[in-house]
Amino acid sequence: MSSMTFVILFLAIAFFSLILVSFVNQRQMRRRLITRQVHQLKRKVAELEELTVSVDPLVEDSVIVQIINDEVIDLIRTMMQLSPESYYLEANLNNALELKESFSESRRQREIYRVQNSDAAIARSQYLLNEAGRIIRRRQTKGMLEVSQMEAYIQDLAWAHLMVGVASTIAQGHRAVSRGDVLQAHAYYKKAQQIAMQTTNPDDRRHQLIKEISELMNGRRKALSRNLMPETQVNPIETETRPPQINRVAGESQPE
Numbered sequence: 001m002s003s004m005t006f007v008i009l010f011l012a013i014a015f016f017s018l019i020l021v022s023f024v025n026q027r028q029m030r031r032r033l034i035t036r037q038v039h040q041l042k043r044k045v046a047e048l049e050e051l052t053v054s055v056d057p058l059v060e061d062s063v064i065v066q067i068i069n070d071e072v073i074d075l076i077r078t079m080m081q082l083s084p085e086s087y088y089l090e091a092n093l094n095n096a097l098e099l100k101e102s103f104s105e106s107r108r109q110r111e112i113y114r115v116q117n118s119d120a121a122i123a124r125s126q127y128l129l130n131e132a133g134r135i136i137r138r139r140q141t142k143g144m145l146e147v148s149q150m151e152a153y154i155q156d157l158a159w160a161h162l163m164v165g166v167a168s169t170i171a172q173g174h175r176a177v178s179r180g181d182v183l184q185a186h187a188y189y190k191k192a193q194q195i196a197m198q199t200t201n202p203d204d205r206r207h208q209l210i211k212e213i214s215e216l217m218n219g220r221r222k223a224l225s226r227n228l229m230p231e232t233q234v235n236p237i238e239t240e241t242r243p244p245q246i247n248r249v250a251g252e253s254q255p256e
Contacts, residue, residue, distance in 0.1 A: 051131055052068045056110070073096045133157050163229070178236045193214065212224050
């Protein structure tokens with residue numbers, strides 16, 4: 001074998017070695033990228049699963065939680081395409097599909113409960129409702145929802161957003177009534193009314209809500225109508241003390 005042939009053979013081996021190394025590196029990089037993407041999607045799925053459970057008692061239309069669960073199903077299927085060897089994803093998909101079926105059952109027991117026990121909890125619930133709205137808007141952009149459907153769901157979320165603040169504050173007033181502290185109850189009811197008055201929510205029930213909160217402060221009613229606040233378990237315990245008349249209140253106490 002001549003020296004020239006040896007050089008050519010050596011260069012050929014080196015060239016093919018470089019190609020092989022590059023191919024292996026690309027496969028490893030692609031595998032790392034897929035693994036990273038799957039981990040990101042897995043974290044997003046966990047967040048959406050928590051969102052589904054958290055939003056369910058806050059909204060009146062159960063279709064909203066079905067839509068969030070549909071987003072979970074789509075993400076799991078994307079993960080299965082990226083990582084078909086991850087067999088645990090099939091179990092996750094089956095769980096999400098079973099949840100979808102349970103959400104679709106018309107006789108499913110649902111309890112609307114928007115009362116939160118702290119400002120932080122109120123802010124957290126309202127944040128989750130905003131997140132649900134973003135998912136609905138995104139799915140409508142992708143053509144998965146009609147514009148009219150999106151608008152109806154967004155309006156329902158907006159009402160829930162308002163009522164998380166109002167119902168939580170009304171519940172504080174009810175607790176004050178049960179303790180016999182009518183001045184603090186009046187202050188909480190006034191705060192709830194201000195929340196309702198300051199919003200631009202177009203729901204027709206807002207006017208009824210404002211009116212009934214005035215009646216709470218005037219002592220003409222003890223609790224809001226069930227169509228406004230179905231959380232009757234927080235209604236005040238029967239006592240001989242009634243909320244004060246507005247015209248008897250010399251100064252408006254503010255909630256602590």
